[in-house]
Amino acid sequence: MLIKRPSPIRSAEITSKRDYLSRRAFLKTSGLTAAALAGAGIALDGEGAPGAQEAPHGRALAGVQRSPLSIADKPSTWRQITTYNNFYEFGVDKESPARFAKGLNTANWKVTIDGECGRTGALDLEDILKGETLEERIYRLRCVEAWSMVIPWVGFPLANLIRKCEPTSRAKYVQFTTLDDPRQMPGVRSAVLDWPYVEGLRMDEAMHPLAILAVGLYGEVLPNQNGAPLRLVVPWKYGFKGAKSIVKISFVGQQPRTSWMKAEPTWYGFYSNVNPNVSPQRWSQASERVIGGGFFNRKTQMFNGYGDQVAHLYAGMDLEKFF
């Protein structure tokens, strides 16, 4: 088994001395309040004080291979990834998943396959993983709330599972449904979204080699708060496209109406590709706050930097219209 160490910091990521000095000058001259200064100091070292509990470390996954599709950026820390995320089934605050997902029972997990495909029925997680080589995929994650992380997922290509299901020619889209269990998930007891959480991809997007189903993080079993035991990761789209704790995968002819499209149709489109030029929501998408990355934002890249690999999927489409 290969446990990949986080790659060393790229020189580009290290704050240059000039930036550092000018930042100092700025802090000195701008007459910030003591509170703001303290805040900036904390952000620069990247690790907040303990608030939400980070996930306990889980079982190490065997046979995890490196992938050439990983990026070289330094991954966010275990603590950052497992204490600060959205998983509305466990509550709407960033620390809610870390607090309330502990009790989620992921044993004997089944995923129902249905719709326009040759092999429908319930699959055990073991069936799904049978014959798959687990790969570490270090991807950028860009949240629609204008923050970002770098996450060392462990998973396998979604395309592999789709092929196993033998979709018919009528299958144009793949729809993902998250567990909706009010006994285990306090968040679904209030009608914040139209539960269950539904996400979807066009078939060609779903077949793209970058799209994976993740079962792990940092070489270990995926923590509950990050969508255990099986979640979607589509790195060129905003994070919410990655349905978590998936219980159903459906092959459908019509474009699915996702939970977020139903909640706020002017804010969320079906595609939700990362796009710095289009900000239909309240956040400006032009730049992003890198969690643990210092005071200044980073410019957001088209398709979250995966444009070379995925831009062809959208050739000829007006991305302002199909946001």
Place this chain on the structure above:
Amino acid sequence: MWAFLTDRLSVNPLGDLTSETGIWTLRFLCLTLAITPLRRITGWNAIVRFRRMIGLFAFFYGSLHFLTYMLVDRLAGLVEFPGGLVSIETIRRLAASIAGDIAGDRPFITIGFTALALLLPLALTSTTGMIRRLGRKWQALHRLVYVSACLGVVHYWWLVKADISRPRYYALAVGALLGFRAWWSRRRRSRTPARTPAAHPRRMPESQRHTM
């Protein structure tokens, strides 16, 4: 600040600053609005002394909120500083991006900004001297706090992603506090005025006579 002191910051402390200061602005606004009803119901007139302080707290937190927005959201979001960080060019770009937000790029900011702008004259005229000088006009002017609180709620409502339950609590609180006033003044008009504490203005010091 409270979260900072109690060790409850997340891994995105700078992001937290804007939301914490925003929510405290709204809480203090609700508190100022609660003083008069509380006084009416309990007859505890002495608490009106705290109203000015709480109102100024609301303004102070609102200003901090605006400052964190300016720095954490806008300045940090400029990303590029062609003229150097401390330069006229930076100030120009910062001002342009804030002006864009206020002019309607992000309507919830237009609303928030209006809410804070309305508090400014109130803070400026909160000195005892100003209260005395403006007399009746002071009272009318300070009714602007009603508008500011309502806009604060709209601002919150518009910015949340899906869960409107928290803005709804504040909407209910502000609605109840303003509703109380409407109800009270109707009641006062229809009943004998002698029952209300405010009907004995001469017993109260000048600065406390003006009611919201």
